[in-house]
Amino acid sequence: MSQFVDRNDINQALEVLKNGGLILYPTDTIWGIGCDATNPEAVEKVFQLKGRAKEKSLIILLHNDNQLASYVTEIPEVAYQLIEYTEKPLTIVYSGAKNLAPNVIAEDGSIGIRIVNHDFCQQLLQRFRKPLVSTSANISGEDSPKCFDDISEEIKNQVDYVVQFGQHTKSDGKSSSVMKLDPSGKFEFLRK
Numbered sequence: 001m002s003q004f005v006d007r008n009d010i011n012q013a014l015e016v017l018k019n020g021g022l023i024l025y026p027t028d029t030i031w032g033i034g035c036d037a038t039n040p041e042a043v044e045k046v047f048q049l050k051g052r053a054k055e056k057s058l059i060i061l062l063h064n065d066n067q068l069a070s071y072v073t074e075i076p077e078v079a080y081q082l083i084e085y086t087e088k089p090l091t092i093v094y095s096g097a098k099n100l101a102p103n104v105i106a107e108d109g110s111i112g113i114r115i116v117n118h119d120f121c122q123q124l125l126q127r128f129r130k131p132l133v134s135t136s137a138n139i140s141g142e143d144s145p146k147c148f149d150d151i152s153e154e155i156k157n158q159v160d161y162v163v164q165f166g167q168h169t170k171s172d173g174k175s176s177s178v179m180k181l182d183p184s185g186k187f188e189f190l191r192k
Contacts (some may be wrong), residue, residue, distance in 0.1 A: 021160030028118035059112035063125035089176035
């Protein structure tokens with residue numbers, strides 16, 4: 001179901017992202033806290049807001065798989081098939097992350113990436129031209145919000161911009177599946 005995306009909503013989110021701020025935004029799974037994934041100071045703000053341990057890596061969103069080569073050194077051919085044929089949101093953890101803020105990359109050098117299929121996210125990512133951090137809009141250890149109304153006031157008050165799009169949409173708010181894919185093409189599910 002396609003909804004109208006307000007250009008002003010996108011422009012305000014872009015302005016905040018370009019200035020190293022945090023946004024609260026809907027994704028193809030659940031509401032997320034986002035920032036420029038290439039800006040270490042912005043990524044640090046996400047960890048601070050969530051009270052998240054630095055060892056717990058974050059995922060990033062891209063709007064299409066052509067961008068993968070900009071952020072991953074070696075992409076197994078099977079990755080493109082998985083992205084094309086998956087029916088529900090899938091985050092793939094790749095080895096050899098590059099061109100990202102060091103604090104967004106896991107200690108083993110990997111990065112979780114999801115190609116989004118969501119009107120607002122796609123338009124925002126196309127215009128921003130950089131990957132976005134996406135992490136659930138909650139304090140670490142608390143339940144992930146299933147919809148906008150489930151997000152705590154603490155989170156809403158500490159981001160720099162709250163996206164208007166999707167605030168009244170009710171969804172089942174499920175996190176994506178997460179799969180670790182090594183350069184040889186071998187994979188394992190970390191979360192189904």
